[in-house]
Amino acid sequence: MALASSEPGIVTADPRIAPAVEAVAEQGFAIVPDAIPLSLCRDLIAALERVEREHAHGFGQTTFEGTRTVRIYNLLRYGAPFTDVPVAEPVFSIAEQVLGEDLLLSSLSAITLAPGQEAQALHSDSQLISLRRPHPCLMLNAFWALTDFTEANGATRIVPGSHKNPKPPKYGETYETIPAEAPAGSIILFDSQPWHGGGENRTEQRRWAISNYYCAGWVRQQENPFLSLSAETVRGFSPALQDLCGYKLYRGLYGHVEGQDPRAVLTGEPGRPNVWQQADSSA
Numbered sequence: 001m002a003l004a005s006s007e008p009g010i011v012t013a014d015p016r017i018a019p020a021v022e023a024v025a026e027q028g029f030a031i032v033p034d035a036i037p038l039s040l041c042r043d044l045i046a047a048l049e050r051v052e053r054e055h056a057h058g059f060g061q062t063t064f065e066g067t068r069t070v071r072i073y074n075l076l077r078y079g080a081p082f083t084d085v086p087v088a089e090p091v092f093s094i095a096e097q098v099l100g101e102d103l104l105l106s107s108l109s110a111i112t113l114a115p116g117q118e119a120q121a122l123h124s125d126s127q128l129i130s131l132r133r134p135h136p137c138l139m140l141n142a143f144w145a146l147t148d149f150t151e152a153n154g155a156t157r158i159v160p161g162s163h164k165n166p167k168p169p170k171y172g173e174t175y176e177t178i179p180a181e182a183p184a185g186s187i188i189l190f191d192s193q194p195w196h197g198g199g200e201n202r203t204e205q206r207r208w209a210i211s212n213y214y215c216a217g218w219v220r221q222q223e224n225p226f227l228s229l230s231a232e233t234v235r236g237f238s239p240a241l242q243d244l245c246g247y248k249l250y251r252g253l254y255g256h257v258e259g260q261d262p263r264a265v266l267t268g269e270p271g272r273p274n275v276w277q278q279a280d281s282s283a
């Protein structure tokens, strides 16, 4: 939980957390301004430019991913500064409150809209999951606006309140949306159900964003960190990031390795007790 100190000796919860959690529940989305230092936005853009160049990432090959959009998946593979993103406050605490403890990182990817990118089809992130809508929040996308998000450069389009709609949108259909306009350094949060999609980029500049996507600890991650990141890479992460990648048991049970804490198997350090050990020690 993110703590902020307003007066010497007094520590309070970050005042941005509760309103954001409430807005996600009420409207399906929230915008947190000034959540990312602008120097970090610049560092992330420079790192994305480098990765794009060195690894020859090009435009998407499908309409949904965007044929004028550069998507770079599995950003944790490239180390800092990307490794700072999933654990950054206050967004980590907001995600924890929305999704519960033992939450996971579902994916971390860059979505860079180049000039000429058309609007993406509206969709709901949980539409492939066969649960009756509206359902509890399964995933929370924390979209890092590294440059200004404007209507003209393709700010994500959202149908407010659609997280309560019992149906997902019809693919390819047009609906009334609002652009999630926000200055660089803002984080746009939306839960798994609202109807949304990337906007059209009619400007001459790129819209830079990182999709920092969390899910509840009992939901399958979109990216598979156990194969897309080597054990050696994950050993270099902070314990909090290792946990988010899935090297932690959900409720002391799910994800165990022959009964053991997966982080202990990864690092050789002592493991946290599983649910059966906890029950014995509290008996």
Ligand SMILES: O=C(O)CCC(=O)C(=O)O
Pocket (backbone or CB within 6 Å): 064, 111, 120, 154, 155, 156, 157, 196, 197, 198, 199
């Ligand atoms: O780029 C955006 O603004 C939204 C992208 C999105 O929703 C997606 O690719 O699932």
